[in-house]
Amino acid sequence: MKILVINGPNLNMLGIREPDIYGKQTYASLVEQIEAWAQRLGAEVECYQSNHEGDIVDKIQAAYGVFDGIVINPAAYTHTSVAILDALKAVGLPAAEVHISDVNAREKFRHVSYAGMACAAHFIGLGFDGYRQALEYLVRDGTNG
Numbered sequence: 489m490k491i492l493v494i495n496g497p498n499l500n501m502l503g504i505r506e507p508d509i510y511g512k513q514t515y516a517s518l519v520e521q522i523e524a525w526a527q528r529l530g531a532e533v534e535c536y537q538s539n540h541e542g543d544i545v546d547k548i549q550a551a552y553g554v555f556d557g558i559v560i561n562p563a564a565y566t567h568t569s570v571a572i573l574d575a576l577k578a579v580g581l582p583a584a585e586v587h588i589s590d591v592n593a594r595e596k597f598r599h600v601s602y603a604g605m606a607c608a609a610h611f612i613g614l615g616f617d618g619y620r621q622a623l624e625y626l627v628r629d630g631t632n633g
């Protein structure tokens with residue numbers, strides 16, 4: 489099983505960025521942990537991070553026929569991007585949404601998730617462990633619904 493993990497804007501700044509909200513661990517450390525978790529689950533994984541909405545749309549489109557599932561934390565684009573929602577729907581791959589922080593306990597504008605509407609499972613406010621749970625979900629239960 490091949491899983492694509494997509495992280496959106498500013499997640500490359502993990503460790504520096506608002507550590508009281510996102511923790512002190514870096515993006516590089518997140519990638520290391522994701523690779524270790526995937527290996528343990530017997531899955532292949534590619535981690536991709538971009539600050540650009542169109543690049544994320546391109547990456548989702550390119551996943552069609554190549555990957556078996558997508559873990560996505562669209563970061564700020566979660567709350568704004570119909571294009572990312574449409575791309576996820578277009579490829580129809582099993583997808584799981586992750587947010588490090590509990591978006592539902594934060595500002596109101598973070599309560600809406602467009603991308604989440606195309607995701608079968610949601611791991612919110614669990615820190616980095618949300619990525620582990622999302623990988624596990626896709627390996628064990630991932631379907632198109």
Ligand code: DQA
Nearest residue numbers: 561563564587588589591598
């Ligand atoms: C985030 C939550 C978003 O609201 C925010 O814009 C992010 C990160 C999270 O992982 O908690 O950049 O997706």
